[in-house]
Amino acid sequence: MEVQALLITFREALEALLIVGIITSYLKRVGHREYTKYVWLGAALAVAASVGVAMLFQLVFTGFAAMGSETYLKIGIMVISALLLTQMVFWMAEHSRDMKKSVEGKMDQFVTAGNVAGMVIHSFLVVLREGVETVFFFAAITHGNIGAAMQGWGAATGVVIAAFVSYFFFKGTMRIPLKTFFKVTGAFIVLIAAGLLVQAISMMQDIGLIGSVMPHVYDLTWLLPEHPIDYEHYVRDHGVAPVFSGEVGVFLKALFGYSSMPSLEEVLAYIGYFVVVYLLVASRRGQKKAVVEKPAVASLEEQAKNVM
Template sequence: MDLQAFLITFREALEALLIVGIITTYLNRTDYGKWKKWVWLGVFFGIASSYLVALLFQVVFTGFGTMGGQNYLKIGIMLVSCGLLTHMVMFMAKQSVDFKGKVESKIGVIITSGSILNMVVHSYLVVLREGVETVFFFAAISGGDIQKAIESWGALLGLLAAVVVSVLFFRGTRKVPLGLFFRIVSMFLLIISAGLFVQAIGILQDLGLMGTLYRTSGGEIGEIYNLTWLMPEHPLDYEQYLRDAGQAPLLSGQIGIFFKAFLGYTQNPSLEEFLLYWLYYAGVLALLIREKQKHFRQAAATAPVNI
């Protein structure tokens, strides 16, 4: 969970810090530095509201747990998180081209309107959006224990890494290729998203809410392969294999539980888990290729013609 928390916090905090940094830098450059205090006021309220959302979400999740509906809420959170992360990857693919210019354009419009309230609201919504997304993703990767994810080393290191990258970017002592950063982070977020998706499929099948095309002779959901001998997905599976087979698997269950959380690894996947996992990657790749081709066509259409 620490690695997932790191990547999610890094991505969300980096975008919020970059946007706020671009706003304050733009205000200084346009002689509107006196407005910066209103930007930071919006940031403060955004952080406070995000924390309240985390508390509310934890109460709701705990309430569902006491009513026996926690698994259903968990499935919903995983599927929605998968959708949001996929949308985030697509969004980052578009925005990484001229991220700074687009933010400055929006701030220019706000300054032209001359409304301090608009500046506060804009800063507030920027931070709140990233905060709410972080809370939602933390709920998905931690099984509802949001506080545990917030207090993890991954979350802290992700925040620190985002601060370092932002400082380097705005100080200009080193050029930080944001496009490259966004592509790398997008790749890891895509892996997390696929893992959440396949875990949701597994829970649906365990609860009998989703059928299968492949069953054993005993009527149970069939597995297309079993890698427990290589790497069990949980320490309990490790102990069970050791007891039944009389020998230990090659890799520890602690390693397996890490890959299950990060990659959605399953030691004995069903046909649907295996196929849908790879179909998800194929679908997102197709969307990214289509988006890239669309960008090239638009660039070619707007390019000057030499006569």
């Protein structure tokens, strides 16, 4: 859980800090440093609002638990979080290159109009979006115990690393192409999303919401048990210890959705998820290539007409 929390908070906090940093740097560059306080005010209000959302979310989750519907809420959170994480990765991959230009253009409109309220609201919404996403993802990786994720070392470490990276980035001492950076971190986020999807399917099968054609495709308990309890049971039943500890299995399950005895549906969902992601990536690359080649073809046709 802690590693998941670190990756999520690092990614979300960095995105928010980069956008706020772009805004404040632009305001200083154009000679309107006095507006930066309003940007930070909006960001601070968004952080406070995100904490409020976390408390409200926890309250709602507790209510579902009291009604005996906790498991269904967990499954819903996992599925939606997997979709949101995937969408977030694709969104950043597409907009990271033009992020600076887009943000500065919006700020230029606010400065020209002297729209202080617009600056506060814009920075508020930017940071709040990241905060709400973080709360939702924390609910997914902790099965509803958002406070545990917020108080752990993973979340705090992710924020600290994001702050350092953004600081050195804007100081000019760190040269990182944003597109490449988000592509690398996005790969880990996709793995987490796939794990959440598989865990949701496993929970649906546990409560009988969906069945299984083949409950156990293979059994890797002898190599890597899914949990320390599975480790102990294997030693008791076979008289020998598995190759790896159950603690390793717990870590991999929390991070990537590892299962030592997956059902056929879990295996197909895991593989199918990556196939869909690959097809989406290939499709977007094809669309971008077509957009780039179209002006080139038009230019050649125009030259041919001029020659004739």
